[in-house]
Amino acid sequence: MSRGFAKTVLASACACVLSMTLAQGAYAAQTLRLAHTAATSHAHHEAATLFAKNVTERTKGEVKVEVYPSGELGDQPALAEQVTMMALDMAVVSLGNMAMYSKKLNAMTAPFLFADYDQAHKTIDNFVMGWMNEGLKSHDSLGLSMFDYGFRQTTTKGVVINSAEDLKGLKIRVPPSTGLLAAFDAVGANTQKIAYSELYTSLKQGVVVGQENPVFTILADSLYETQDQLAMTNHYFDCQVLLINKTVFEGLTDEQQAIIKEEAVNAQNLTRERISQGEAAVVEELKKHGMNVTYPARDSFVKKMAPAYEKVAELAGKDAMDELLAAVKAAQ
Numbered sequence: 001m002s003r004g005f006a007k008t009v010l011a012s013a014c015a016c017v018l019s020m021t022l023a024q025g026a027y028a029a030q031t032l033r034l035a036h037t038a039a040t041s042h043a044h045h046e047a048a049t050l051f052a053k054n055v056t057e058r059t060k061g062e063v064k065v066e067v068y069p070s071g072e073l074g075d076q077p078a079l080a081e082q083v084t085m086m087a088l089d090m091a092v093v094s095l096g097n098m099a100m101y102s103k104k105l106n107a108m109t110a111p112f113l114f115a116d117y118d119q120a121h122k123t124i125d126n127f128v129m130g131w132m133n134e135g136l137k138s139h140d141s142l143g144l145s146m147f148d149y150g151f152r153q154t155t156t157k158g159v160v161i162n163s164a165e166d167l168k169g170l171k172i173r174v175p176p177s178t179g180l181l182a183a184f185d186a187v188g189a190n191t192q193k194i195a196y197s198e199l200y201t202s203l204k205q206g207v208v209v210g211q212e213n214p215v216f217t218i219l220a221d222s223l224y225e226t227q228d229q230l231a232m233t234n235h236y237f238d239c240q241v242l243l244i245n246k247t248v249f250e251g252l253t254d255e256q257q258a259i260i261k262e263e264a265v266n267a268q269n270l271t272r273e274r275i276s277q278g279e280a281a282v283v284e285e286l287k288k289h290g291m292n293v294t295y296p297a298r299d300s301f302v303k304k305m306a307p308a309y310e311k312v313a314e315l316a317g318k319d320a321m322d323e324l325l326a327a328v329k330a331a332q
Contacts, residue, residue, distance in 0.1 A: 034067050045067070076093050083243050084141050095132070096175070098136070102132070104316050107313070111236050141243055144242045151235075172210040173193075173211040179236065186304045
């Protein structure tokens with residue numbers, strides 16, 4: 001064998017190995033970490049698990065998704081920060097917590113914004129998603145879809161709520177969301193900021209008399225063990241964005257991006273089915289656990305909300321508040 005021929009064969013072999021190595025690298029499996037704070041019995045975990053399964057299957061294992069539930073990687077403010085800093089790939093985070101990155105999202109925390117699930121869904125699909133992502137792109141983040149968390153209700157121990165007046169002076173835990181705090185302040189409640197991780201113990205020890213959450217959370221986290229009254233106030237529609245780091249998303253192939261977008265919407269639709277269609281059954285389950293259920297007059301709350309809307313508009317910006325209210329009206 002001539003020396004020249006040997007060199008040619010060796011060069012061809014090296015080129016072949018290099019080509020195979022590059023091809024393997026291009027299709028090497030990528031693992032995305034997705035974190036949320038809901039219990040494993042909650043619809044959000046079911047949706048996250050479905051998303052992970054379908055993305056893995058449809059990309060033939062090229063993109064795998066690992067789900068971290070129940071706040072394993074931190075609370076929602078921490079998860080949001082990790083995604084914006086590319087320390088975490090994906091998370092499910094409330095819009096109230098994302099408002100620190102885009103102040104106009106404070107508008108979505110306004111109380112009594114939506115009359116029902118249908119109006120909320122239309123507004124989110126036709127307006128909120130694009131409007132939200134305009135503000136998040138400068139923080140290296142992208143909202144893929146919006147998970148229903150449900151209308152928030154009010155629970156107490158030993159205090160029956162039939163109207164807004166019954167909440168006056170009541171010591172109630174409210175999360176640090178502009179609209180929620182402003183709403184309960186507007187009806188004269190004694191609002192308390194307590195970390196959710198400490199809520200159950202605080203209720204059990206009587207640090208606060210009441211709290212507010214969707215019925216699914218009240219059931220999943222056994223809050224009925226500390227509360228005996230459930231008032232269906234429907235004061236706030238809670239939804240949480242399925243967030244992905246924008247740089248991570250743009251590093252995927254076009255086909256992988258399309259699959260992730262489609263499966264994000266499928267996961268969103270599962271939460272809508274479970275939450276909106278399952279609410280009545282959860283209320284019945286809470287009754288079985290000993291909770292007395294009341295349906296306070298909505299008007300008794302709405303007529304007191306002017307100060308809350310002023311505070312929300314001050315933080316979100318009047319233009320943002322007006323834009324959102326116009327979209328809500330269009331969805332009626």
